[in-house]
């Protein structure tokens with residue numbers, strides 16, 4: 001049984017003091033949970049505040065939204081995996097479609113970051129997903145396979161279970177569109193590619209999150225799908241009540 005993993009990607013929102021208030025409301029709302037993994041992913045400046053506030057619920061993990069692949073050096077404006085580990089950050093989002101489309105991140109760059117994160121003991125939340133055009137022209141399997149093979153190139157099979165895949169079709173991010181059956185088909189396909197990269201048993205242990213317009217009212221239908229092992233939530237995670245509701249609905253679905 002793969003433990004479900006729910007992650008809140010705050011993107012470039014919430015200052016450190018807003019993060020403190022968020023987490024105060026969030027811990028009151030959620031109180032406790034043990035059947036799912038929960039990761040809060042603030043911007044870099046709010047990470048210490050989020051860590052301090054999360055001490056009230058020890059099971060909350062903190063993630064980062066990006067990192068550089070080098071350990072240190074003349075890379076003005078960048079943050080390394082070592083710096084994140086020193087703050088007790090456990091997860092890092094890599095290859096998010098906004099990084100790919102707005103900041104020119106290629107599969108090769110994402111691959112360097114994935115390997116650097118694993119070397120430093122961080123768990124990558126490795127994002128993949130096709131565009132609307134690629135979906136409509138039925139090229140999505142080819143696109144996903146290319147992203148997986150290039151992004152995970154050189155990652156030893158024993159490290160693959162540390163990686164969380166996040167399937168985020170670009171046509172679903174922030175658009176209000178979700179399609180659980182299409183997502184399940186993509187997740188099953190992603191697992192078959194992971195099995196080809198490693199073996200069936202390893203692929204069965206890798207968690208694959210779905211992301212794209214997740215809201216409290218579509219959690220149940222997504223969670224019913226066999227290969228959907230969690231959610232990466234953008235917009236709806238900015239409201240502590242709605243993210244708490246997403247966690248409760250997931251817990252109810254796995255009970």
Ligand code: PEP
Pocket residue numbers: 009168172173174175211212213214232233234235236
């Ligand atoms: C995201 O960008 O990671 C995301 C899933 O956003 P939203 O939930 O707002 O679609």
